[in-house]
Amino acid sequence: MxxxxxxxxxxxxxxxxxxxxxxxxxxxxxxxxxxxxxxxxxxxxxxxxxxxxxxxxxxxxxxxxxxxATQQKVVYSLSSPLLSEAEMARQGVEVTVENLQYESVTMPAEVQKILGGAIAYLQKKILLFNGIPSCVDVTYVQPDLGKVYARELRRALTFSVLEKHGISIQKVDAVIECTQADYETSEQLEVPLGHPLIVNRHTAYSQERGAIVHGESISRGDRFCYSVRIERGGSRE
Amino acid sequence: MxxxxxxxxxxxxxxxxxxxxxxxxxxxxxxxxxxxxxxxxxxxxxxxxxxxxxxxxxxxxxxxxxxxATQQKVVYSLSSPLLSEAEMARQGVEVTVENLQYESVTMPAEVQKILGGAIAYLQKKILLFNGIPSCVDVTYVQPDLGKVYARELRRALTFSVLEKHGISIQKVDAVIECTQADYETSEQLEVPLGHPLIVNRHTAYSQERGAIVHGESISRGDRFCYSVRIERGGSRE
DNA sequence: GAATTAAGCTTGTTATAACAAGCTGAAAGT
DNA sequence: ACTTTCAGCTTGTTATAACAAGCTTAATTC
Incomplete structure (x- = not known):
């Protein structure tokens, strides 16, 4: 056999x-x-x-x-996150936010190295696409921003809120990888243990302030993917 | 219970x-x-x-x-692929190429729309990181390039070969997603059925020629991830 | 010393069996 | 008409049993 x-x-x-x-x-x-x-x-x-x-x-x-299973995935553009949010709406994807945690905390050492200082606001949200839990977002935000915009940040996408208030994201460093759901994320995203996840670990910078947001978005691999456009200018990168 | x-x-x-x-x-x-x-x-x-x-x-x-299992992953930068290849070497990762298929074919309709014309060279390679099959690369290359650089393309990374011959990649459009290994890829990458994979579906463009390479790299999700730096210039993107 | 074989260990496959738990629609009760 | 219950269907868990197949090391044979 x-x-x-x-x-x-x-x-x-x-x-x-x-x-x-x-x-x-x-x-x-x-x-x-x-x-x-x-x-x-x-x-x-x-x-x-x-x-x-x-x-x-x-x-x-x-x-x-x-x-x-459907093989359709929502495409999120890393190159133009705000446009991408509008594009998702155009694709018939309504994004709603469920706040899990929002508090001022002492950052772990590795995060302190990135954001500077010792304290930041930790936000944990579940993003639902058309009512279905699809993404767990866990990020640290600079404390002054996290305090002033708390109400809005609890219920909307971070970049949208900041941009709306004139905090323009000038650069994003991201690492995209695949992992598998442990118990906690399997419960949060309502998927089986071990389900494939796509994780975007990112740091966002503004021109005036440097690093302002750092964390990760953990999405269902079966529902979500990232697009990106890379251009090289006149000089060698 | x-x-x-x-x-x-x-x-x-x-x-x-x-x-x-x-x-x-x-x-x-x-x-x-x-x-x-x-x-x-x-x-x-x-x-x-x-x-x-x-x-x-x-x-x-x-x-x-x-x-x-080790949780260490090779990081490949989408923003600077050539530097990333050198960086992998610095990380102690030796990349070798095993050619599976290299031939001139009639492209599927969707690929024709991207590369233009009807014929291209189809290349299928397995990339081994330190001797371990880690990535299946399946791409279509413009026919004149595929013909002239056949020997080198069979055994090296596509972008490196083209760049070496003065075909400079000016832009890359990519979609990164997670999938799970079917029988064929599980055999090629020596992983179990259903193993998580990270897939980079990309089109590379040169300044003079437009789209020159289109296809996908299917890598083991447990061994590989992508990094990217997104910058916004003075104008809104 | 090198090659072969066997024993012991490890995971892989398949079968039978029984009970648990969730879902759905029809029937019974109010 | 609305609500509750129940039967039948579906997947989930756990047990016992037996054989297959691969790996490793020690013992035996050449």
Whole structure:
């Protein structure tokens, strides 16, 4: 036997998904239907379906079944964040903010090195796209800004609030990576343990003040991605 | 019972990893040791270990055991790809290229829209970081460039080769997203089905010629990430 | 000393079994 | 008509069992 049964079955079901037999939102055969169709035990059927879930092709809901996942993602432009927020609205994505934590704290050493000083405002928000938790945003903001704009920052996107008040973001340094959901983020984003996440760790600078915001946005990898345009000027970068 | 046994056990083992009891490279308890320690069946022990693997905390090898994974990632700068290649060398990362496919093909319609014309060179390479398959690179190159620099493109990084021959990349449009390995990429990158991947879908433009390269780099999410610096000039972008 | 084999350990696959927990729609009750 | 209950369906957890396949080291053979 070249391949395990569970793999053969999951590739068969995968082919049906890719060929359009099952469309996004459609239910795929239940465990018992897979057992009957392929004449295997339940544990083999479950593993085949789990393989599909693992590849992001289906999402499984207890009591309901497994459904073909949409592959559509919201695109957020790092090059023009404010325009990107308007673009998301144009894509039919309504962003709402749920505040988890907002307080003045002593920064960890690595953050102090970036923002300077010892104290900053720590904000933790969940961003919901069309009511679905999709992003956990954890950032430190300079204390004076964090204090003055507290009310607005608790319920809107950080860059929008700052820009609205004339604090213009002149530069952003970002690192984009993939991680997997631990228990905490799996609960916050309502995804399974280990679900792929795309993380944007960033520091934003204004012209007059230097570094003003530092932190990370942790988004569902299945719902979100980043675009960026890199241009080189006349001189070598 | 608030949480399943498998979850309780995996959180206990996770804490040991995070607290440093087990360091990267160390072996965690085997399935039978977990069975004995926590007095559970083998399937529960396996599931606990699988939860850790799912979170990227351990990697499991048949016949050997489960080992704490390193969390170190290679950082590749989108803002200065050539400098980034030198930086990788400085980080002790030797990049070698394994050519999978290199041929003149008729482009799919969407690629034609970007590169123009009907024919391009399709290159598929595996990039190995220190001998370990870490990235699958699939790109279309303008046909005249693909033909003239075939020998070099087969065994080096695309941008390096072009730059070396005076084809200067003036702009790059990129989309960064997370996906999960299907069978093909899991085989190419030697990772499990569903392993998180970071994908960079890009189009590179030169000043004189417009779009010259289009395609995607699919890298292991556990080994690779992107950095980018976004600056706004005097005018609003 | 080098090569081969075997024992012991490790993970991988598959089966049967039973109970738990959530979802949905129809039937029963108010 | 609205609310509650129940049956049937679905996935989730855990156990026992057995065999397969890979890894490593020690013992045996050449």
């Amino acid at each position: 070249l391949h395990p049964l569970h793999f053969v079955i999951s590739e068969r079901l995968r082919d049906r998904i890719l060929s359009g037999t099952y469309q996004p939102g459609d239910q795929i055969p239940s465990e018992h239907q897979v057992m009957a169709e392929f004449e295997v035990s339940r544990i083999t059927a479950r593993r085949a379906i789990a393989n599909l879930a693992q590849q992001g092709l289906v999402t499984v809901q207890r009591g309901k079944g497994a459904f073909v | 608030l949480h399943p046994l498998h979850f309780v056990i995996s959180e206990r083992l996770r804490d040991r990893i995070l607290s440093g009891t087990y360091q990267p490279g160390d072996q965690i308890p085997s399935e039978h040791q977990v069975m004995a320690e926590f007095e559970v069946s083998r399937i529960t022990a396996r599931r606990a270990i699988a939860n850790l693997a799912q979170q990227g905390l351990v990697t499991v090898q048949r016949g050997k055991g489960a080992f704490v």
